Amino acid sequence: MNRHGLSLLILTILCTSVCAQRMLPFSAVPDMVDEVYETIRDHHPIGYESAGRERLLAARTQVQGFMSSARFADSIALWDFTRLVSPLQEVTDCGHLILEPHFDSLMNVRVRENVFPLSLMRTDDGRFILLKGLRTTTDSLLPTTAIAAINGEELGPMIDNMAYFAGLNDVGNVSATQAAIARGMGLQYQRHYGLQASLTLTLTDGSRREILPTHRPWVDPKKKVTPIAETITFRYAEDGQTGILDINSFADRKFRDGNYYKFVKQVFDTLKQSGTRQLIIDLRDNTGGSSGRINYLYSFLSEGKFRFADRIILTGPAKALPGESAKDLKRRRSGAVSKHGRKVQRVLSKAMKPRKANLRFDGEVVVLINEMTFSASGMFARFVQGSGRGKLLGVTAGASAGTTFGGSNRKKRLFIGPNEEFELKVNNIALQLPYAIEGNVTPDIIVPITEDALREGRDEQLERALVLVEGKGLR
Structure with missing residues (x-):
């Protein structure tokens, strides 16, 4: 069993409300699992020595065993798939190995250009607070304002789910991945839920605020010339x-x-x-x-x-x-x-x-x-x-x-x-x-x-x- 408790995935797949999330047909999942495994085996340094290949094979066996024993719906959310195959990344100890939600090229650019300046930090007691002040449609929120949910969905479980196979976690340091996702929450949310015209934030006192995006032209970093x-x-x-x-x-x-x-x-x-x-x-x-x-x-x-x-x-x-x-x-x-x-x-x-x-x-x-x-x-x-x-x-x-x-x-x-x-x-x-x-x-x-x-x-x-x-x- 991997460190994130793969057995808990049954509850996630069967019970999570995913009506607004991007979905994946479950019939495609077995072939996708094999493709991820074979690519890592053939192109990542873990495949260099037999011991590494054996660990990777054991991780695939774990994933396949879970697939054969669990009940799945006809379709699953993208983060359910990344959580399913996360043992293939975890066994490498490599935070450069990333399975990133993807759109077609045009939509990828539109999502990157649709910027929500939402930067969060998780506190020791599990709350999420604003790192920077934030202008809403009705007022402004100060740094340290606590945010409980986005579009009605609780932040903690959402960020935890987004963190699987998302990189920046050498040697299994998933807290680093979670911190990075929280800081760039506007982009990460849209990668899983699609382009958003606005986001509704629920504060810990139950009140709600709406924030709107700004348009920021995106240029490929390899071609970008900056000060x-x-x-x-x-x-x-x-x-x-x-x-x-x-x-x-x-x-x-x-x-x-x-x-x-x-x-x-x-x-x-x-x-x-x-x-x-x-x-x-x-x-x-x-x-x-x-x-x-x-x-x-x-x-x-x-x-x-x-x-x-x-x-x-x-x-x-x-x-x-x-x-x-x-x-x-x-x-x-x-x-x-x-x-x-x-x-x-x-x-x-x-x-x-x-x-x-x-x-x-x-x-x-x-x-x-x-x-x-x-x-x-x-x-x-x-x-x-x-x-x-x-x-x-x-x-x-x-x-x-x-x-x-x-x-x-x-x-x-x-x-x-x-x-x-x-x-x-x-x-x-x-x-x-x-x-x-x-x-x-x-x-x-x-x-x-x-x-x-x-x-x-x-x-x-x-x-x-x-x-x-x-x-x-x-x-």
């Missing part, structure tokens, strides 16, 4: 003694007014020239991106040579295939067979030199992280922590502290379902981190967001980081 300040900024704290470098993505974005590498170099030049000895790097909500960008940033902090990854495994079974040469078998056992795969291994495992002493920042460093710190940003945070170069502050990240995943060997997007109800996203490279440990990237100092701080408009995590970086003995 550099939307991705990376630098400023000094009010005391003038601490630099604050805020990076919300390491993706290879194009900027109309700057260059990432030149910007980072200029930041460290400024720190050196001003004699600044304290630096905070804010990676909250940074879900990752390019290895080159984190390597470049870390080269200004590292005190010695470093590697992006200690071991790299590309998709493919470790055992020999029929007619394969001894040379190829040796390459396969090392983690890559193709010429391109071996090149990727060399590039990602190459020892890199730090900056020269006169360019390197050797002051105190604190890195801010949260649940959405993931992939490359989680790797960078672990570099800083594992090497002893600085401290982490915030809450536990969705990123693994041991192995993460990257790359993709699929030139075409993979859709699942008779009407392409889902897109399956699979990464094909496993990366064992330097300073690898079990579990998720966890801060040295845990500082959750509090309602009081939200209500007062304070960034309590940044406040605590400023106190920490000013202290002695960080390293």
Whole structure:
């Protein structure tokens, strides 16, 4: 039985009110289960060694056993399917493996452009509160206003159901997935319920408010050109003694007014020239991106040579295939067979030199992280922590502290379902981190967001980081 209690799915499938949800014919489910299983087996690094394939096969057997023993209606909601097949994702410990609800291309764009600025956070007692103020059709709601339901449906179970197979949950950290869904609830709701002209929010006092969307033109991130300040900024704290470098993505974005590498170099030049000895790097909500960008940033902090990854495994079974040469078998056992795969291994495992002493920042460093710190940003945070170069502050990240995943060997997007109800996203490279440990990237100092701080408009995590970086003995 998986950690989310798959046996409870019977109640969900038979009893959940799904009249407004997007539905899937149950007759298509068996073939869809097999397609998800075979794609993961053939394209995800879990299929590299026999032990991984055996775990994946056991997960499929679990799913098939449940299908044969449970009673299903003629159709099921999309999230019932993702919950059904979630053991296939959970067994990989990979938060990059995502089964995302999908529309046709035109409707996908319309949903992305139909923006509800609804950003929520789950409190310790299970309530959902607004992270930011929100304008309704009749008034405005303040941060920390508690929301009980959307369109009459209770928020807690809804978000829990949406979180299955939704990513950002390395090593099974589903709380990170749930946090990400709550923060982007407007988009997530429409992925499951379709395009919405409005949303009705039920507050905990029973009163209701209606919110309307705004239209925001959507551009493919790979083609989008933005101001550099939307991705990376630098400023000094009010005391003038601490630099604050805020990076919300390491993706290879194009900027109309700057260059990432030149910007980072200029930041460290400024720190050196001003004699600044304290630096905070804010990676909250940074879900990752390019290895080159984190390597470049870390080269200004590292005190010695470093590697992006200690071991790299590309998709493919470790055992020999029929007619394969001894040379190829040796390459396969090392983690890559193709010429391109071996090149990727060399590039990602190459020892890199730090900056020269006169360019390197050797002051105190604190890195801010949260649940959405993931992939490359989680790797960078672990570099800083594992090497002893600085401290982490915030809450536990969705990123693994041991192995993460990257790359993709699929030139075409993979859709699942008779009407392409889902897109399956699979990464094909496993990366064992330097300073690898079990579990998720966890801060040295845990500082959750509090309602009081939200209500007062304070960034309590940044406040605590400023106190920490000013202290002695960080390293």
